[in-house]
Amino acid sequence: MKYLKPAVIVLVAVAALVISWFASPAMFTIVTVLVFLTALGLTLGRDTVRQAQRADRLPPRGVALPRVVAPPRVVAPSGAVTASWAAMPSRAATPSRAATKSRAGTKSRAAPKSRAATASRSSGRGKPPRAAAARGRRRSEVLHPDATVTFSEERQAAGVDEVFAALDDQLIGLVPVKQKVEEIASLLLVDRVRQRFGLQAPRPNMHMCFTGEPGTGKTTVALQMADLLHRLGYLEEGHLVHAMRDDLVGEFIGQTAPKTKRILDRAMGGVLFIDEAYYLYRAHDSKDYGQECIDILLQVMENDRDKLVVILAGYKDRMDEFFECNPGMSSRIAHHVDFAPYDLDELAAIGRGMLDRACYYLSDEAEAAFRDYLTLRMSQPHFANARSVRNELEGARLRHAHRIASHPELSRSKDDLMRLEAADILSSPVLSLGASLDAIEESFRQH
Numbered sequence: 001m002k003y004l005k006p007a008v009i010v011l012v013a014v015a016a017l018v019i020s021w022f023a024s025p026a027m028f029t030i031v032t033v034l035v036f037l038t039a040l041g042l043t044l045g046r047d048t049v050r051q052a053q054r055a056d057r058l059p060p061r062g063v064a065l066p067r068v069v070a071p072p073r074v075v076a077p078s079g080a081v082t083a084s085w086a087a088m089p090s091r092a093a094t095p096s097r098a099a100t101k102s103r104a105g106t107k108s109r110a111a112p113k114s115r116a117a118t119a120s121r122s123s124g125r126g127k128p129p130r131a132a133a134a135r136g137r138r139r140s141e142v143l144h145p146d147a148t149v150t151f152s153e154e155r156q157a158a159g160v161d162e163v164f165a166a167l168d169d170q171l172i173g174l175v176p177v178k179q180k181v182e183e184i185a186s187l188l189l190v191d192r193v194r195q196r197f198g199l200q201a202p203r204p205n206m207h208m209c210f211t212g213e214p215g216t217g218k219t220t221v222a223l224q225m226a227d228l229l230h231r232l233g234y235l236e237e238g239h240l241v242h243a244m245r246d247d248l249v250g251e252f253i254g255q256t257a258p259k260t261k262r263i264l265d266r267a268m269g270g271v272l273f274i275d276e277a278y279y280l281y282r283a284h285d286s287k288d289y290g291q292e293c294i295d296i297l298l299q300v301m302e303n304d305r306d307k308l309v310v311i312l313a314g315y316k317d318r319m320d321e322f323f324e325c326n327p328g329m330s331s332r333i334a335h336h337v338d339f340a341p342y343d344l345d346e347l348a349a350i351g352r353g354m355l356d357r358a359c360y361y362l363s364d365e366a367e368a369a370f371r372d373y374l375t376l377r378m379s380q381p382h383f384a385n386a387r388s389v390r391n392e393l394e395g396a397r398l399r400h401a402h403r404i405a406s407h408p409e410l411s412r413s414k415d416d417l418m419r420l421e422a423a424d425i426l427s428s429p430v431l432s433l434g435a436s437l438d439a440i441e442e443s444f445r446q447h
Contacts, residue, residue, distance in 0.1 A: 013038070143196045154193055160185050163228045170224075171217045172353065173346045180337050181225065188232040205334035206234060206309045207301055211316035212339025215385030218313045219273065221337075226271040229309060236307070237269035245279040248293045256289040260296045268307050277312035278322035294326055301332045342385050347374050351389045355420070360397065365422035370396075373425055396424040 013035045020031040143149070155161055163185075167178055187204060194201060206229065210218040223240050230238030243263050250256040264272065274280070282288040301310050312319065312329075316338060323330035342350065348371055355361055362370055373392060377383055384391075400420050404412060 009038075009042075142198055145197065147197075149193055149196075151189065151193070154189055158189065158192070158231050160189065160228060160231060163224050163231065166227075167221070167224050170220055172349045173342060174217055174221075174339065177217070177221060177337055177339055180335065181221065181228070184225075184335065185228055185232065188229070188234055192232060203306055205305060205332070207305065207333050208309070208311045208335040208337060209319060209333045210311060210313040210337050210339060211319050213315070213341050213383075213385060215387035215389075216339035216341060217386065218339055219275070221339075222271060222273045222311050222313070225311070226309075229271070235270055235309065239267075239270040240273055241267040241270065242273050242275065243267075244275050245290070248274070249280065249288075249290050251289075253289070256292045257296065260293045264296070264300055264308070268304070271309045271311060273311045273313065276314045278314050278318040281322060281325055283325055294329065298328050298332065344371065344374055344378070347378075347385065347389055350386050351393055354390060354393055358397075360393075360418055360420055362420050362425075363422065366396075366420045366425050369422040369425035373428055392425075392428060395428060396420050399427050400424045 016031050017028070017035065020028040164178070164182065167181065171178070184206070191201060191204065208225075210222065212218060219242070226235070226240045227238045229235045241263060247263055248256070248260045250259055280290040280293055282290055297310065300308065312333065314322075323333075348367075351370060351374075352362070370392075374389070377388055377392070397420070403421075403424065404416065
């Protein structure tokens with residue numbers, strides 16, 4: 001029934017248009033205009049009626065609508081949360097001192113998590129908030145001139161022994177490197193105690209250069225150094241940002257400065273580790289933009305050395321050439337640490353440590369085969385010390401898994417899943433190539 005009246009009106013209009021069409025053109029024009037005006041009037045009239053009906057539902061002007069306000073949450077002394085209209089404070093009222101203490105003493109479930117996350121971000125290494133706060137209070141205490149301190153307590157308060165233990169656990173050998181790290185820690189520790197006595201000294205320069213072959217532990221030491229500098233209060237955070245030439249230098253005009261500044265912003269408060277730093281400068285390429293990156297680094301290393309430590313790394317001979325071409329960079333490096341290559345016994349010990357952490361071990365025959373592999377591999381080009389050891393052991397694990405899975409009908413014990421045999425080592429492509437070269441050399445000698 002709702003659509004009956006509009007349908008009748010439409011039918012009448014269509015009939016009138018059809019009759020006028022056959023009557024005369026003038027009649028058709030008049031009827032068309034009348035139909036259009038009628039439709040327009042009906043539409044406007046319907047809108048006017050709807051607006052009037054909507055206005056009738058609204059209250060008179062000046063009358064405020066009632067507001068429904070939810071009761072406030074009130075924390076009872078027992079800790080239960082209740083609702084009370086009487087406890088609702090007015091807008092002009094201020095909370096009393098007792099209410100302020102009650103709210104300050106109330107702990108929500110999310111509050112401890114938020115405080116822990118904030119402490120983790122501020123420290124950069126996820127240190128316990130209480131320990132970090134205790135170290136901060138200890139640094140801010142001013143001692144009496146007649147007071148005495150013991151550095152064993154200072155080392156324990158700073159937690160530097162944990163860093164040294166991590167270095168001993170992760171790195172085999174490298175005695176000179178570890179000694180250099182201890183010297184730097186001693187300098188900062190003594191400087192920290194001097195400040196507690198009110199003795200002021202210039203902030204030491206901590207920019208470093210790590211030189212050595214690949215796989216000698218430069219990145220690992222840089223990570224521990226970042227943690228150490230943070231624990232001793234030299235850096236606000238203990239994070240490390242690893243960068244290479246592609247992360248700092250652009251390919252076209254205007255790209256180098258934004259890329260370099262972006263990396264520097266990420267590293268602020270921590271350590272910027274630039275691996276293969278000599279690639280930043282290309283003397284033979286006049287259109288290279290590496291010099292722009294170096295200029296920015298020099299400025300930041302000088303002006304923001306209290307916020308950032310830069311560690312350059314690479315081969316020793318190439319780094320020496322880099323410093324000769326960039327004397328400004330050389331003068332800003334305070335500590336040069338050389339990482340000597342590992343010998344055979346140290347590489348074997350590194351391999352045993354890697355296997356032990358992965359719950360594997362070498363049989364006696366596999367141990368001998370592994371040392372033969374290392375002897376041969378050390379004489380070949382592109383040897384990467386601990387990285388080559390890791391790659392070979394990964395291949396040995398692969399061959400061990402294939403050897404065991406190739407005979408599914410056999411029963412295997414836990415020891416079978418952990419023990420690497422000589423066949424897993426001797427199947428290495430390096431040993432196969434070495435045997436082929438020995439055979440060729442022997443045939444040449446015979447002829």
